[in-house]
Amino acid sequence: MLKVDNLHVYYGGIHALKGVSIDINSGEIVTIIGANGAGKSTLLNAVSGFLKYKEGKITYKGENLPSNPSKVVKDGICQVPEGRLVFANLSVKDNLYLGAYLRNDNKKIKEDLEKVYTLFPRLKERENQIAGTLSGGEQQMLAMGRGLMSNPDLMLLDEPSLGLAPLLVQTVFDIIVDIRKMGKTILLVEQNAYKALSVADRAYVLEQGKITMKGSAKEIAENPNIKSAYLGTAKQKI
Structure with missing residues (x-):
């Protein structure tokens, strides 16, 4: 459904995204996890047409995606902003x-x-x-x-649990699952890696503007380095 290929985005002299490539299939929940400043929101904003990219390609349903927010929405993509x-x-x-x-x-x-x-x-x-x-x-x-x-056919969710009480965080992730049941595809950017991986089908790890790992959500969640860096403990399981 959505394919991002070798995307490079700059903020002035800052190279924010360095050759990022991801793909999302219809009906999936795909999550991107990473620390603050890794480039997660930058990637969503590039897909939505809010940011121009210097190199790379974004295609949606086999067609080039325009760098124009209104046209992106008309094509069936919406972003729920941070x-x-x-x-x-x-x-x-x-x-x-x-x-x-x-x-x-x-x-x-x-x-x-x-x-x-x-x-x-x-x-x-x-x-x-x-x-x-x-x-x-x-x-x-x-x-x-x-x-x-x-x-929309594809929803881009940017940090939906940010600043919410724990009980509400669970409610938001339950709703994300319900939205998928409505036939929507979801690209989820989320700092709460534990919750994101618990609802996602696949995951990408974005660090300092580069994809450093990808795989099923279960594989990513069980990786010792990911557990240590993002899940708080090497023993935590999804």
Whole structure:
């Protein structure tokens, strides 16, 4: 479905991504784990069209992916950004409808809104509430729901558990699994490697702008170096 080949991205004189290559098959959850500053969000932003890349190629469903965020969304890719970035002064419902701003299939939009409310009942309860007054967990649900309103085939999730209480972290990862059951493909960037590997099919390890390891999530989770560096203990298991 998505193929990134030999991608190089620069921030001024900083070489942020150094020949990164990944592929994602339809229906998968693929996670990218790595430390802060490894280039994980940079990779998502390049796929989404927010960042220009100097070398490499990104293809989606066999076609070159444009470096234009609106066109990327029209092609069926949405990004749920780190930090949620909800429209704080608008209601929950208005935030959700903004996720569908490129669509004109009004009947299907309303159907998708009901699907989002089924997935996130709390959003239905608060549909007229101003988004900026929601809790962090509720704002994360709203950001994910807003992404779903674009009717994507591929969702890019950037640090969905960041800053959430442990109980809410589990809820978010349960929802990620539910979203996959809706027929969506997911590329997940996440610092909580333990949780990410527990829901993913495959994983890549990104370190200092380079892919240093790839494999099934189970293989990555059982690697002693990964356990030591990212899972906190060499004895922890997925």
